[in-house]
Amino acid sequence: MREVSFGQYYPSGSKVHALDARVKLLLTIAFIVMVFLVKSLYAYIAVAAFILLVTLVSRVPVLKVLKSIKAIIFIVIIMSLINLFANAEGKVLWSWWILTISEGGIITAINLALRLIFLVMGTSLLTYTTTPMELTDGMESLMYPLKLIKVPTHDIAIIMSIALRFIPILMEEVDKIMMAQKARGACFDRGGVLKRAKALLPVLIPLFVSAFRRADELALALDARCYNATPNRTKYKQAKLGWGDLVATLVTGVFITLVVAVNNNFWGLY
Amino acid sequence: MQIKVENLKYTYSPKTPFEKVALDDISFTINDGDTIGIIGSTGSGKSTLCQHFNALIRISHGKIYVGEWELHAKKLNLGALRQAVGMLFQYPEYQLFADTVKEDVAFGPINFGKSKEDADILARYALELVGLDYDEIKDKSPFELSGGQKRRTAIAGIIASRPEVLVLDEPTAGLDPQGKKEILDLVTELKKSYVKTVIMISHNMDEIAEYCNRVIVLNDSKLLYDTTPRELFSDKEKLSLTGLEVPHAVRVKNLLEARGIVLQGTPLTSKEFVELFKGGAPCAK
Numbered sequence: 001m002r003e004v005s006f007g008q009y010y011p012s013g014s015k016v017h018a019l020d021a022r023v024k025l026l027l028t029i030a031f032i033v034m035v036f037l038v039k040s041l042y043a044y045i046a047v048a049a050f051i052l053l054v055t056l057v058s059r060v061p062v063l064k065v066l067k068s069i070k071a072i073i074f075i076v077i078i079m080s081l082i083n084l085f086a087n088a089e090g091k092v093l094w095s096w097w098i099l100t101i102s103e104g105g106i107i108t109a110i111n112l113a114l115r116l117i118f119l120v121m122g123t124s125l126l127t128y129t130t131t132p133m134e135l136t137d138g139m140e141s142l143m144y145p146l147k148l149i150k151v152p153t154h155d156i157a158i159i160m161s162i163a164l165r166f167i168p169i170l171m172e173e174v175d176k177i178m179m180a181q182k183a184r185g186a187c188f189d190r191g192g193v194l195k196r197a198k199a200l201l202p203v204l205i206p207l208f209v210s211a212f213r214r215a216d217e218l219a220l221a222l223d224a225r226c227y228n229a230t231p232n233r234t235k236y237k238q239a240k241l242g243w244g245d246l247v248a249t250l251v252t253g254v255f256i257t258l259v260v261a262v263n264n265n266f267w268g269l270y
Numbered sequence: 271m272q273i274k275v276e277n278l279k280y281t282y283s284p285k286t287p288f289e290k291v292a293l294d295d296i297s298f299t300i301n302d303g304d305t306i307g308i309i310g311s312t313g314s315g316k317s318t319l320c321q322h323f324n325a326l327i328r329i330s331h332g333k334i335y336v337g338e339w340e341l342h343a344k345k346l347n348l349g350a351l352r353q354a355v356g357m358l359f360q361y362p363e364y365q366l367f368a369d370t371v372k373e374d375v376a377f378g379p380i381n382f383g384k385s386k387e388d389a390d391i392l393a394r395y396a397l398e399l400v401g402l403d404y405d406e407i408k409d410k411s412p413f414e415l416s417g418g419q420k421r422r423t424a425i426a427g428i429i430a431s432r433p434e435v436l437v438l439d440e441p442t443a444g445l446d447p448q449g450k451k452e453i454l455d456l457v458t459e460l461k462k463s464y465v466k467t468v469i470m471i472s473h474n475m476d477e478i479a480e481y482c483n484r485v486i487v488l489n490d491s492k493l494l495y496d497t498t499p500r501e502l503f504s505d506k507e508k509l510s511l512t513g514l515e516v517p518h519a520v521r522v523k524n525l526l527e528a529r530g531i532v533l534q535g536t537p538l539t540s541k542e543f544v545e546l547f548k549g550g551a552p553c554a555k
């Protein structure tokens with residue numbers, strides 16, 4: 001089953017994996033909104049606890065979730081630095097030339113970094129526990145209202161799922177072509193940037209050729225089977241809401257309430 | 271060049287849910303001059319095994335010696351190794367990329383350090399060897415060739431580097447019978463010149479029977495047999511274990527046997543079958 005290995009899907013058969021993709025999508029959106037509202041340290045601790053809880057229940061290795069940060073660490077650092085110097089509110093702690101670090105700067109920088117990190121961890125939990133196909137189906141279903149104003153939601157969904165389906169195929173293809181060119185002595189990890197970019201041509205050209213060939217074949221195959229995005233298509237996999245979805249929604253709801261309460265110092269913790 | 275494989279193991283995506291053991295404790299030796307067939311059902315690990323021979327896959331467990339090279343060593347001169355062990359992938363026409371056929375075929379030699387002029391000479395030689403008209407084809411785009419011509423161009427791209435060992439992953443897949451024969455005859459021809467050893471993956475037992483002097487049978491990532499085609503195809507018990515087909519000549523012989531006409535020996539090709547059927551006597555005009 002190499003197809004599903006794309007993206008990050010990590011099958012462990014947990015309760016989180018079994019949730020309806022639409023519920024997970026909505027809860028993730030709620031989570032993102034919440035993360036952007038958080039401003040107190042205690043609330044961040046609560047968010048971290050929630051992520052840890054979901055990770056444990058989903059049986060995705062904690063390390064894997066942490067690793068998802070790696071991809072954005074640069075953005076986090078750069079954005080934090082910009083904020084650190086741009087915000088000059090509060091007591092000035094250090095200043096040199098045109099650079100000043102103030103209390104306000106530090107707080108906004110930390111806020112931003114934590115928000116981005118939690119954002120990525122939350123969304124990657126979604127992709128770890130949901131296959132790309134489930135995600136697109138879920139999105140299509142959630143886009144239902146748009147259908148009423150004549151947005152071709154089904155076409156959008158099918159385009160998305162074809163694109164997603166093709167990513168692993170093309171990655172496999174890249175693998176194969178790279179190997180074939182390496183067998184002819186190509187070297188992809190030597191020389192400067194320009195040389196490396198040029199070394200990729202023997203991979204990119206066959207890749208594009210094959211992508212177009214596959215697209216042609218797929219279009220033909222769809223036509224040959226009289227595919228058209230008629231309304232009311234049925235689905236092979238019917239998504240159904242279950243008790244688990246209710247529990248997940250409740251848990252998340254309770255948790256969000258908790259964070260909002262902590263955030264507004266409801267109990268006078270600080 | 272002798273190739274020696276010792277206790278080779280390979281696992282794809284280890285320590286993940288996608289873990290897949292592709293090779294499990296494989297050991298065998300390929301001698302100089304062998305044409306060795308590697309057979310086994312789909313997913314048995316044939317391609318994975320072959321991609322080890324020129325270090326496209328680095329060894330994670332076990333040892334491989336290719337002539338002087340120790341592929342399990344940390345430091346390895348990949349260029350020299352890959353020049354000596356040429357590898358043709360399944361559907362090699364999908365690797366063509368250059369503006370002209372000539373450039374594409376010269377890609378290998380240039381990568382292996384040949385000058386432009388030498389590479390052109392080698393390209394010309396290789397293209398002529400695979401039966402293409404050099405002057406007619408050299409400036410064409412590889413993408414405007416026919417399927418068979420593309421395959422030949424890709425093969426020329428490998429042999430232009432003058433490998434000593436040729437690894438072929440299903441070289442005849444998707445070709446018509448005539449095209450298949452031409453490719454295999456070309457391999458036979460190459461073996462008379464600088465190619466010393468041929469390693470060939472195939473699902474076509476007729477090809478294996480006719481062209482290989484040895485076969486390796488992989489089954490479920492393990493090495494099942496290391497034998498000769500005649501021995502393998504004459505042993506019904508062995509064959510039933512692997513679920514492999516038999517060459518047509520053997521099949522006809524077995525069908526005859528089922529109807530009471532017993533022939534002694536195992537014919538591997540139609541020619542051998544005819545001879546056997548006639549009692550070994552030469553054809554009378």
Ligand SMILES: Nc1ncnc2c1ncn2[C@@H]1O[C@H](COP(=O)(O)OP(=O)(O)OP(=O)(O)O)[C@@H](O)[C@H]1O
Pocket residue numbers: 002282283290291292310311312313314315316317318319
């Ligand atoms: N890049 C890869 N990542 C993960 N698993 C792989 C990869 N390549 C091959 N495999 C798996 O390893 C096993 C052996 O694959 P391999 O390609 O060596 O088989 P094969 O004998 O060449 O099959 P075929 O006759 O279909 O070409 C298969 O189960 C395959 O799914």
Ligand SMILES: [Mg+2]
Pocket residue numbers: 316317318360439
């Ligand atoms: Mg294969």
